[in-house]
Amino acid sequence: MMSAFLKIIDGRSPLLWPVRLLLWLLSGPYRLVILWRNSRFDRGHRVVHAGVPVISIGNLTTGGTGKTPMVRYVAQWLRDCGIRVTLLSRGYGAEQGKPNDEALELERRLPDVPHLQNPSRVESATVAVEEFAAQILLLDDGFQHRFLARDLDIVLIDATCPFGFSNLLPAGLLREPVSSLARADFVIITRTDRVDTDTLANIRTVIRNANAQIPMAEFAHDVEGLENYSGTVIPCSELVGKKVLMFSGIGNHEAFRQLLTSQGIQIAGELEFKDHHHFDREDIESIVKQAQQYSVDAIICTMKDLVKIQVDRLRNVPLWALSVGLTPTVGKAELDQALGRIVNLVELDDS
Structure with missing residues (x-):
């Protein structure tokens, strides 16, 4: 269970330090793999362009950050602009041939938005463009899925556990180092209603240290x-x-x-x-x-x-x-501007 794992990695119990040490040692090889993988993508290796604008919404950490409500928020924003948007996700946890829980929830909330689930987001992007005439692709959990090029890379940071106990998996919850925010285009801090102002200020500082110019927004649940x-x-x-x-x-x-x-x-x-x-x-x-x-x-x-x-x-x-x-509390105008820039790409393509 996640709660049992969190008790190990949160550092509160001194009796669990041998387990934490083992997990920290295991995170070393994981770090090397992540750095090697990212270096290849940074050079453009095997990156595919879909032919239409792509917005990615992803995380630095594993676990819930409010990603599904944010995907719903952005998809609805695009639909309100009259954009034909298609959701692309891996379909993690789905039974064979069936949509997973996230797809079922989003289908209930966004019945007019197609949702394609495929471990290969490149393949589903082709289907979305050719069969659904998608104008914008919304890539769910896409920050680490770098095979598909994107025009806007949004990263969510959960204010209640922003940086995964500052360790990579399995010693912490980080999928990749915080320094990876340097390649993000926009950061959204979620669950801001659950923390105090000092905590929020510290989170903003860490983000700025990784990417000094990145625009940010904050959302309450x-x-x-x-x-x-x-x-x-x-x-x-x-x-x-x-x-x-x-x-x-x-x-x-x-x-x-x-x-x-x-x-x-x-x-x-x-x-x-x-x-x-x-x-x-x-x-x-x-x-x-x-x-x-x-x-x-x-x-x-x-x-x-x-x-x-x-x-x-x-x-x-x-x-x-x-x-x-989700309700935006800070930075709504900046997010609207970032999304509007992608919508303008569609208008340019159609002109």
Whole structure:
């Protein structure tokens, strides 16, 4: 489980230093591979141009940074401009021939935006342009996927764990060094509502040290309410004072818990599954068993979990998903300008 791994790498327990030392030693070869790989891409080796503008949204770290809501935000922004946009993702965690949880969630939110899942984003880019007549490609989790050239490289930084405990995998959560921000075009700091102003200032300083001129924006995560699979939406206040069981199969279970408690929801029990978890009958029975054990009034999961379970109730207990959106708090004009520059490329291509 991610929470157990975080307890090892966060450095708080002195008893776990032998394990941390081993992980730090293992991160050495990983660093060499990353540096070698990036040097090849920096020279343009095997980089393919799609023929239409590409926007990449990615991370420096593994785990949840709010990427799916941000992909939704940018895709909707482009659709509002009248742009034919297609999402490209790897499809991590998908069952054979089926969309993964992120694709199911985005399909629910953006039914008019095609979403192609393929480990080769180059292949799916060709399909998007030739078969869907895409004007802009939105590359999901694309910062490390450098085979496809991009016109705007956006990197998300989670304010609650911005730099992965300052170590590369597996000693930390960094996929590549913070210095890699030098090749980014735009940085968005997410979950800014969960940290204080001093923490935010320190994050900005680290980013500026890696890329002094990079434009930045900041987004808060806003709870929009609770939604069931049928689409009914209720305010979180309806469950305040009632007992709730929560569960999730995402990359940042702790952030999910914090969002719930920030709404005044009492959590009687919780279950944490691995990221992109496929729920089987045994999992559902475990959830129901805990719900009965704590005599809860409702069960709450994430939207990524709900779109896979696809029911409104579990043994007569209402099942709700926390609906989360993003609100820009700083730098919206700068982000609009960066996205507008890409839209102008489409207008130039069509002229």
